[in-house]
Amino acid sequence: LTSTVLRSASTLIAFPTVFSSSRVRYEVVSNYSHLFWVPGSDPSLEPYMLLAHIDVVPAFEADGWDAPPFSGREVDGFIYGRGTIDNKQSVMGILQALEFLLERGYAPRRGFYIGLGHDEEINGHFGAANIVKLLQSRGVSLAFVLDEGSAILDGVIHGLESPVAMIAVTEKGMASVKLSVTTLPGHSSMPPAETSIGILASAVTRLEKNPLPLLFGHGPERDMFEHLAHKFEFPLKFVMSNLWLFGPLLVRVMQRRPDSNALVRTTTAVTKFNAGVKINVMPPYAEAFVNLRIHPAQTVEEVLELIRLTVNDERVKIELDRGFDPLPVSSFDDKSFGYQIVKKTLLDMFPQISVAPGVCVGNTDSRHYNSLTKDIYRFTPTWFKFHGVNERISMRNYEEIVHFYFQLFQNCDTRKLPESHSAQHDL
Numbered sequence: 001l002t003s004t005v006l007r008s009a010s011t012l013i014a015f016p017t018v019f020s021s022s023r024v025r026y027e028v029v030s031n032y033s034h035l036f037w038v039p040g041s042d043p044s045l046e047p048y049m050l051l052a053h054i055d056v057v058p059a060f061e062a063d064g065w066d067a068p069p070f071s072g073r074e075v076d077g078f079i080y081g082r083g084t085i086d087n088k089q090s091v092m093g094i095l096q097a098l099e100f101l102l103e104r105g106y107a108p109r110r111g112f113y114i115g116l117g118h119d120e121e122i123n124g125h126f127g128a129a130n131i132v133k134l135l136q137s138r139g140v141s142l143a144f145v146l147d148e149g150s151a152i153l154d155g156v157i158h159g160l161e162s163p164v165a166m167i168a169v170t171e172k173g174m175a176s177v178k179l180s181v182t183t184l185p186g187h188s189s190m191p192p193a194e195t196s197i198g199i200l201a202s203a204v205t206r207l208e209k210n211p212l213p214l215l216f217g218h219g220p221e222r223d224m225f226e227h228l229a230h231k232f233e234f235p236l237k238f239v240m241s242n243l244w245l246f247g248p249l250l251v252r253v254m255q256r257r258p259d260s261n262a263l264v265r266t267t268t269a270v271t272k273f274n275a276g277v278k279i280n281v282m283p284p285y286a287e288a289f290v291n292l293r294i295h296p297a298q299t300v301e302e303v304l305e306l307i308r309l310t311v312n313d314e315r316v317k318i319e320l321d322r323g324f325d326p327l328p329v330s331s332f333d334d335k336s337f338g339y340q341i342v343k344k345t346l347l348d349m350f351p352q353i354s355v356a357p358g359v360c361v362g363n364t365d366s367r368h369y370n371s372l373t374k375d376i377y378r379f380t381p382t383w384f385k386f387h388g389v390n391e392r393i394s395m396r397n398y399e400e401i402v403h404f405y406f407q408l409f410q411n412c413d414t415r416k417l418p419e420s421h422s423a424q425h426d427l
């Protein structure tokens with residue numbers, strides 16, 4: 001059904017060449033996700049894959065949108081709508097760029113896949129996961145995967161003079177941990193010294209008072225600051241250029257702000273607490289959920305062990321509700337094909353920006369692609385502003401995104417990267 005709707009309705013009108021070209025093989029996966037394969041003329045070049053997702057988080061016009069959140073209305077140079085920067089800009093940008101290229105008779109040398117998932121916002125267990133299964137069954141391996149996850153940050157990093165394109169080379173892991181206490185029931189007129197609520201509340205307090213250890217220098221955030229050192233204003237420039245000396249100082253500053261704190265450690269957030277049945281009955285059971293975002297230098301197992309040590313109370317049962325380890329760190333050195341091609345494409349378009357590796361603190365569909373490639377990058381050239389009520393993208397930025405993918409497809413046709421310090425003979 002979806003296939004019929006998609007082919008016959010707006011998509012076919014918007015991207016007629018993509019859906020009719022003999023160069024493109026298109027299929028629907030799990031009823032709602034879309035997979036495209038454009039074979040290259042040189043099968044010895046390993047294909048790559050671009051990802052985006054078509055689902056969005058909810059939006060309600062009553063929250064005060066200037067234009068209805070599902071209207072896509074253009075007002076004063078901006079396109080308004082839920083998903084305009086998460087992640088319709090990539091969905092449309094990729095298809096638009098492909099449409100332009102096919103219209104011009106473009107035939108790639110290096111083949112590529114495009115995967116558009118339909119359930120990224122709820123973990124991609126149906127869309128991305130099944131696209132990966134399908135590609136695995138076909139024996140596909142990928143040179144690299146490019147998904148959403150980071151952006152061009154302008155004025156977001158304190159003290160940084162120029163905008164920076166942060167290409168996320170890993171993403172944090174996640175653990176949802178359940179803490180529970182069971183005690184004997186009784187009447188509130190003859191209470192024991194501690195109730196299940198009291199025991200659990202102390203455990204939760206200990207977790208909040210003792211954040212997990214700082215891990216700055218054990219993940220790519222250190223490379224990020226070293227890449228950017230010369231772009232900071234004085235005196236930060238001096239601090240960043242001498243991380244061997246100022247690392248501990250920088251960390252102390254970073255952990256004061258929630259956004260930079262998330263880069264230097266596994267974060268702990270107590271998100272649910274349920275207990276008690278009646279105002280005069282001793283609570284027989286109390287439970288709390290803790291949501292942890294795991295720094296790339298730690299694992300789910302290590303984090304669970306640290307929670308046990310911090311809670312340090314055998315009456316509190318600690319169970320892993322669900323979780324996964326941080327993703328491996330993708331390559332970003334001079335020989336890293338995907339990283340360098342994305343970087344070159346960006347610097348050709350925006351000579352004023354700097355490019356640095358980074359960490360994605362949220363999770364994306366791309367984590368499902370781990371078995372198909374060792375290099376996963378999370379980045380779209382969206383100029384980062386905000387993502388809430390009045391989500392919107394400037395028409396100019398949308399055009400830049402189309403242009404970026406248009407250039408990226410063509411840049412990927414190169415066989416190998418230019419040697420460092422030598423002529424760009426193959427690009």
Ligand SMILES: [Zn+2]
Pocket residue numbers: 053086087120148
């Ligand atoms: Zn997203």
